[in-house]
Amino acid sequence: MKSMIYELIDKLYETNTLSSAEFYELFTDRSEETDTYAKQLACKVREENFGNSIYIRGLIEFTNYCRNDCYYCGIRRSNKKAQRYRLDKEDILTCCEMGYGLGFRTFVLQGGEDAYFTEERMTGIIRAVKEKYPDCALTLSIGEKPLHTYEAYRLAGADRYLLRHETADDEHYGRLHPPELSAAYRRECLQNLKNLGFQTGAGFMVGSPYQTTETLVKDFLFLKELNPEMVGIGPFISHHDTPFKDEKSGTLADTLFYLGILRLMLPCALLPATTALGTIHPTGRELGILAGANVVMPNLSPLAVRRKYLLYDDKICTGEEAAEGLANLQKRMEGIGCCIVVDRGDYPADR
Numbered sequence: 001m002k003s004m005i006y007e008l009i010d011k012l013y014e015t016n017t018l019s020s021a022e023f024y025e026l027f028t029d030r031s032e033e034t035d036t037y038a039k040q041l042a043c044k045v046r047e048e049n050f051g052n053s054i055y056i057r058g059l060i061e062f063t064n065y066c067r068n069d070c071y072y073c074g075i076r077r078s079n080k081k082a083q084r085y086r087l088d089k090e091d092i093l094t095c096c097e098m099g100y101g102l103g104f105r106t107f108v109l110q111g112g113e114d115a116y117f118t119e120e121r122m123t124g125i126i127r128a129v130k131e132k133y134p135d136c137a138l139t140l141s142i143g144e145k146p147l148h149t150y151e152a153y154r155l156a157g158a159d160r161y162l163l164r165h166e167t168a169d170d171e172h173y174g175r176l177h178p179p180e181l182s183a184a185y186r187r188e189c190l191q192n193l194k195n196l197g198f199q200t201g202a203g204f205m206v207g208s209p210y211q212t213t214e215t216l217v218k219d220f221l222f223l224k225e226l227n228p229e230m231v232g233i234g235p236f237i238s239h240h241d242t243p244f245k246d247e248k249s250g251t252l253a254d255t256l257f258y259l260g261i262l263r264l265m266l267p268c269a270l271l272p273a274t275t276a277l278g279t280i281h282p283t284g285r286e287l288g289i290l291a292g293a294n295v296v297m298p299n300l301s302p303l304a305v306r307r308k309y310l311l312y313d314d315k316i317c318t319g320e321e322a323a324e325g326l327a328n329l330q331k332r333m334e335g336i337g338c339c340i341v342v343d344r345g346d347y348p349a350d351r
């Protein structure tokens with residue numbers, strides 16, 4: 001029984017894919033030993049493709065206003081307790097200035113779907129950042145937009161876009177989101193982003209409510225087909241002011257295992273060890289890297305607003321995950337044989 005799982009991991013390593021039935025078996029019959037094997041192999045694949053380099057992204061959470069009402073998310077529009085804020089162009093440029101000085105060469109502008117940031121305002125911000133920092137990559141993570149808006153962002157100079165697909169199963173998607181949101185539209189957005197030439201990121205939460213082995217198999221088959229340049233996964237963590245407040249959080253072991261499987265399936269992908277992973281375990285992000293991740297995204301948002309961008313409870317927002325703690329983070333990475341580099345950290349084929 002056990003040896004079958006080792007064979008499946010080897011097959012994934014050699015061919016970068018498995019059938020639906022094989023993924024199902026791999027996800028069902030895993031053990032601590034086979035998890036360790038998968039993570040070690042994934043770590044080797046990371047080293048083959050990226051050496052000991054870890055890429056950093058300066059995360060700027062520039063608005064927590066959101067028109068959406070995702071059941072899992074702390075900044076959903078129905079959460080009247082969330083203290084809303086938005087940063088303007090000057091604030092964002094100040095964050096970039098600080099980040100650039102620290103060695104960041106990628107900035108990620110993430111936020112809720114905030115109508116204040118019209119296409120015009122957003123393209124103004126993109127142009128300003130790219131003009132001032134032409135040697136940096138700019139990533140956006142601001143949700144679903146019509147094709148022409150994505151196109152305008154791209155023309156203004158944005159390089160990358162993160163839009164997690166959340167789940168590839170339509171019914172599961174319907175249990176995580178209100179009826180006005182659909183898995184099909186989310187997928188269409190991802191395809192549009194790819195077609196426009198963005199380095200595109202998809203992903204999902206590990207252990208989200210109603211997730212099953214079947215939905216996870218669909219996630220992996222979907223990701224294989226989309227072939228995104230980036231994949232963000234982290235544990236679901238409940239937020240006390242959402243409909244999912246009593247739901248269990250995703251586990252460290254599962255998140256690390258799926259990270260390893262992602263690395264084996266998409267060897268060159270940019271895979272972050274996410275803030276959520278760092279939140280559920282004190283060395284979560286190091287463990288993520290040891291499972292195949294190669295990116296960390298320290299927070300560059302101004303201290304005054306950091307606590308307000310609370311997607312889930314207990315989100316780490318002071319200390320080493322923050323940009324000021326970069327020297328410490330470097331030490332932690334060196335402790336596991338890795339090294340933070342001053343580099344845009346593009347997808348290998350695009351370098």
Ligand code: SAH
Nearest residue numbers: 072073111112142143164235236237311312
């Ligand atoms: N509004 C943007 C960016 C949002 S938040 C968008 O729609 O893409 C980025 C990611 O945080 C989401 O895609 C989701 O997967 C994750 N997230 C939200 N709530 C979470 C929670 N309670 N636990 C863990 N991750 C969560």
